[in-house]
Every structure is written in structure tokens, then in C-alpha cells.
Amino acid sequence: MNNPVSDFAPSTTKSSNELMNSSERSRIQRGKPRASYRREDVYRLIDDVKLGHIGFINNATPVIIPMTFWRVDDHLYFHVANKSRLQKLIESGEEVCVSFAECSEWVLAKSAYHHSANYRSAVLYCSGERVIDEEEFDHAFKVVIEQIEQGRWDQVRAPSAQERKGTALLKLNINEGAFKSRSGGANDDKADLDLPVWSGAKPVCPFHPR
Numbered sequence: 001m002n003n004p005v006s007d008f009a010p011s012t013t014k015s016s017n018e019l020m021n022s023s024e025r026s027r028i029q030r031g032k033p034r035a036s037y038r039r040e041d042v043y044r045l046i047d048d049v050k051l052g053h054i055g056f057i058n059n060a061t062p063v064i065i066p067m068t069f070w071r072v073d074d075h076l077y078f079h080v081a082n083k084s085r086l087q088k089l090i091e092s093g094e095e096v097c098v099s100f101a102e103c104s105e106w107v108l109a110k111s112a113y114h115h116s117a118n119y120r121s122a123v124l125y126c127s128g129e130r131v132i133d134e135e136e137f138d139h140a141f142k143v144v145i146e147q148i149e150q151g152r153w154d155q156v157r158a159p160s161a162q163e164r165k166g167t168a169l170l171k172l173n174i175n176e177g178a179f180k181s182r183s184g185g186a187n188d189d190k191a192d193l194d195l196p197v198w199s200g201a202k203p204v205c206p207f208h209p210r
């Protein structure tokens with residue numbers, strides 16, 4: 001009997017500990033000590049949040065759309081309605097930019113200037129193709145559903161022929177990118193340390209009182 005944890009948990013591929021490709025456009029210019037180009041850092045963020053924003057140019061206009069993404073080995077998957085503009089863009093060979101971000105804490109300092117946030121983020125440049133093979137189509141959706149709740153794929157109805165026809169599953173290669181994060185407390189100036197105000201990290205959620 002297969003173990004759903006080992007079969008469908010986000011995989012650590014052979015290349016996960018390697019550095020990602022990077023160039024002038026993807027390398028971090030500000031806050032370089034907070035940058036990372038390790039696939040492991042990027043993959044962990046993707047697996048944790050599964051919500052990204054995809055940016056592209058449409059009719060000379062920049063467009064950014066929030067989208068659910070998930071990872072299978074070294075590839076990103078997402079789905080759209082068949083014959084959508086994103087499908088046509090990917091199938092034409094155009095490159096897109098995909099970003100992920102997670103803010104975990106607000107960092108409160110003794111001065112307004114040094115207030116900050118603890119976060120993880122990644123910006124990736126990708127190109128890809130539509131998944132036509134039915135076995136890969138099913139496997140990709142099975143992976144994300146099993147990651148969310150183990151054993152669920154065998155309980156739900158499989159995609160129908162009509163649903164398959166209306167859905168375009170897109171597979172992205174990560175061409176290059178970078179990861180950036182912040183952790184820790186406030187960077188208070190020495191002159192501000194005696195100010196009678198608390199400084200430290202505060203969880204982002206829940207922000208609104210219940």
C-alpha cells in the first residue's frame with residue numbers, strides 16, 4: 001500500500017539544494033544579505049503558501065493576477081480556463097514573472113523609521129507549456145489535493161471529460177529567480193534604546209479583533 005505522505009508530500013528533488021540561475025534582472029540589489037538563490041528556500045515557500053501572482057504583458061499593458069500554484073519536483077503548475085489569454089501566452093513561448101510572498105510578523109521599533117516586517121518572498125521568471133498527457137494531468141491535480149489533505153483524491157470524483165476539456169493545466173519551468181527574507185527583531189538606533197516604548201515582533205494574524 002502506498003504511503004500518501006511519501007508519494008505526494010512536496011518533494012525534495014536532487015536539485016533542491018542547488019543554486020537557481022540568476023542574472024542582472026533577478027539578482028537582489030538592495031538588502032543583499034537577505035537574499036538567497038537556493039532552490040530549497042524557494043521551494044519551501046511555494047509549498048507553504050501555494051498562492052502567487054503572475055505578471056505578464058497583454059496588449060502592451062502590464063497585468064498581474066493572483067493564482068494558485070503548486071510544485072511537482074522542479075516544475076510549477078497552475079490551471080486556467082481553456083483558451084484563456086494566459087494559456088495562449090504560455091503556449092506561444094512567452095516568459096512570465098511569478099512572485100510569492102508571506103508576511104509573518106510586524107516588527108515594531110522605537111522609531112517610526114525602523115518599523116519593518118518579517119517575511120519570505122521569491123520572484124521567478126518562467127516559461128512553459130500546456131499539459132496534454134492525461135496521466136500527467138491527473139497526477140498534477142492529485143499531488144496538490146493530497147498535499148492539502150492526505151487521502152482525499154481517492155474520496156472525490158475524478159475530473160469528467162467535460163471538465164478536462166474546459167481546463168488548461170499549465171506547467172512552468174523556473175528559468176531564474178531569487179529569494180529574499182527577513183527575520184528577527186527591531187534594528188533600533190542606540191540613541192533610541194532608552195525611549196519608553198516597547199519594540200519587538202508582533203504576529204501578523206489575527207490583525208482584526210474577533
